[in-house]
Amino acid sequence: MTAQTVQQGDLVTVIGLEVHVQLETDTKIFCGCSTEQTDEPNEHVCPVCLGLPGALPVLNEGAVEAAVKIGKAIDAEIPEETRFHRKNYYYPDLPKNFQITQYDEPICADGELEVAVEGTRRTITIERAHLEEDPGSLQHVGGGIDTADYTLVNYNRAGTPLMEIVTAPDFRSPSEVRAFLAELEEVLEYLGVFDAERDGSLRIDANLSIIPEDEIESGDIDDIGSSALETANRTEVKNISSHKGAQKALAYEETRQKNAIERGRAVEQETRHWDESRGITVSMRSKEEEKDYRYFEEADLPPLRVADWKDEISIPELPSARRERFQAEYGLDEESASKLTSTKQVADFYETVAAEFDPDLAATWVADNLLGELNYRDMEITDLEGRLNEVTRLVELVATDEITAKNARETVLRSMLDDERTPEEIVDAEGLGKTGEDEVQQAVVEAIDENPDAVSDYESGDDGAINFLVGQVMQKTGGSADPGDVNQLLRAELEA
Ligand SMILES: Nc1ncnc2c1ncn2[C@@H]1O[C@H](COP(=O)(O)OP(=O)(O)OP(=O)(O)O)[C@@H](O)[C@H]1O
Numbered sequence: 001m002t003a004q005t006v007q008q009g010d011l012v013t014v015i016g017l018e019v020h021v022q023l024e025t026d027t028k029i030f031c032g033c034s035t036e037q038t039d040e041p042n043e044h045v046c047p048v049c050l051g052l053p054g055a056l057p058v059l060n061e062g063a064v065e066a067a068v069k070i071g072k073a074i075d076a077e078i079p080e081e082t083r084f085h086r087k088n089y090y091y092p093d094l095p096k097n098f099q100i101t102q103y104d105e106p107i108c109a110d111g112e113l114e115v116a117v118e119g120t121r122r123t124i125t126i127e128r129a130h131l132e133e134d135p136g137s138l139q140h141v142g143g144g145i146d147t148a149d150y151t152l153v154n155y156n157r158a159g160t161p162l163m164e165i166v167t168a169p170d171f172r173s174p175s176e177v178r179a180f181l182a183e184l185e186e187v188l189e190y191l192g193v194f195d196a197e198r199d200g201s202l203r204i205d206a207n208l209s210i211i212p213e214d215e216i217e218s219g220d221i222d223d224i225g226s227s228a229l230e231t232a233n234r235t236e237v238k239n240i241s242s243h244k245g246a247q248k249a250l251a252y253e254e255t256r257q258k259n260a261i262e263r264g265r266a267v268e269q270e271t272r273h274w275d276e277s278r279g280i281t282v283s284m285r286s287k288e289e290e291k292d293y294r295y296f297e298e299a300d301l302p303p304l305r306v307a308d309w310k311d312e313i314s315i316p317e318l319p320s321a322r323r324e325r326f327q328a329e330y331g332l333d334e335e336s337a338s339k340l341t342s343t344k345q346v347a348d349f350y351e352t353v354a355a356e357f358d359p360d361l362a363a364t365w366v367a368d369n370l371l372g373e374l375n376y377r378d379m380e381i382t383d384l385e386g387r388l389n390e391v392t393r394l395v396e397l398v399a400t401d402e403i404t405a406k407n408a409r410e411t412v413l414r415s416m417l418d419d420e421r422t423p424e425e426i427v428d429a430e431g432l433g434k435t436g437e438d439e440v441q442q443a444v445v446e447a448i449d450e451n452p453d454a455v456s457d458y459e460s461g462d463d464g465a466i467n468f469l470v471g472q473v474m475q476k477t478g479g480s481a482d483p484g485d486v487n488q489l490l491r492a493e494l495e496a
């Protein structure tokens with residue numbers, strides 16, 4: 001981290017995140033109900049996730065495995081034994097009137113994640129990450145949270161496994177937060193524990209405070225000191241569900257708090273709600289304190305021992321390591337390496353193509369052509385499930401010179417994505433097979449015969465005239481000859 005010195009009168013922005021990640025498991029964390037998303041309200045519910053009397057929770061092994069993977073990826077301490085607690089509060093989305101969560105013995109503590117922010121590396125400390133159950137969801141009818149006519153409650157989501165990842169207050173700007181969220185999401189996807197496409201699978205509570213420079217004794221904004229952090233009044237903004245939303249909500253909050261301070265008004269410690277459609281944060285309630293929740297141990301679940309099991313759980317190579325390896329092993333620049341490691345599927349596909357052909361050709365095809373066309377269609381590589389071998393065959397047609405790179409990219413690839421035909425079908429139907437050498441030679445001779453003016457221009461030293469002749473040959477061959485080859489053939493013929 002580069003030390004940044006504060007100037008007199010500066011107001012320093014401090015941000016810490018609580019990120020709630022839905023873990024991708026088939027069933028809920030404490031019962032056998034499906035976690036599948038459905039439009040039918042209250043379809044996936046049972047006595048356990050509805051909190052009916054006498055129902056007992058049974059911990060889902062898959063959720064614990066996912067939590068251990070996350071812990072390993074963020075280099076956290078995973079204790080041999082961990083416990084669950086009840087966090088008591090009333091809210092209509094919480095049928096038991098308490099949430100089963102973890103308290104002083106979380107499954108992961110003291111981890112970190114490195115992020116690149118505008119060229120500099122920042123290490124963000126992750127104080128803890130713990131397992132808990134998601135509450136149900138509320139649907140406000142006829143208005144927003146504060147203006148609705150009435151509110152419906154849906155318990156399909158209640159009991160979905162969540163990992164709450166709590167960072168230290170290490171961020172100094174909303175754009176750092178955005179970079180962190182992007183990196184975190186990549187890591188979670190690589191681990192296969194998270195589905196970014198799922199609505200509400202990543203939800204963020206963002207804490208922000210503004211600390212005046214004269215309260216930072218060290219003078220270094222990365223070393224603010226715990227007393228200044230603790231005494232600062234922070235707001236916690238809830239209801240953020242995207243990276244961009246987090247950046248916008250925090251930028252709003254940063255300005256709002258700075259304005260208050262500059263006008264000599266106090267910032268209240270409170271919980272605020274991000275109103276996405278209006279682009280503002282609104283006050284919800286004063287911030288509850290830990291003692292309000294009356295945490296106590298969940299007696300219906302025994303302590304969880306992961307001591308021996310955790311060593312058997314392995315994780316794949318992570319995006320940052322893979323990015324660096326791609327640069328070293330395939331000679332890619334940082335930008336291509338980043339694009340090619342953006343998801344595990346893209347990286348895996350790149351490596352298959354690079355192994356079979358050439359790393360540069362593979363980079364052009366996967367990073368530029370394929371991702372470019374997918375992006376344009378709002379598609380993901382996962383939408384091509386089962387068809388990636390067709391893309392490989394298309395690259396092969398280019399590598400073996402059977403079609404031109406231009407036709408492959410602009411006609412074959414686009415048609416493949418639009419109408420699901422195979423590359424071979426498209427090449428045949430559109431007559432894109434590269435024109436044979438004889439045919440090109442024939443077209444060269446014709447072009448020379450038919451254009452005596454261009455020929456005499458060329459002969460009297462006007463080298464540009466060759467381009468006109470190349471154009472004529474390209475026209476005669478329907479664009480399926482290689483312009484470089486045509487140029488050479490023309491020169492050879494004219495010099496003969
Ligand atoms: N001065 C500060 N300015 C901004 N963020 C802060 C500051 N001090 C602490 N934070 C952040 O506030 C968050 C506290 O989260 P934590 O889950 O521990 O408590 P909480 O929000 O009080 O509890 P709950 O889970 O009930 O919402 C952390 O992300 C931490 O980095």
Ligand SMILES: [Mg+2]
Binds near residue numbers: 236
């Ligand atoms: Mg909080």
Ligand SMILES: [Mg+2]
Binds near residue numbers: 018164166
């Ligand atoms: Mg919290």
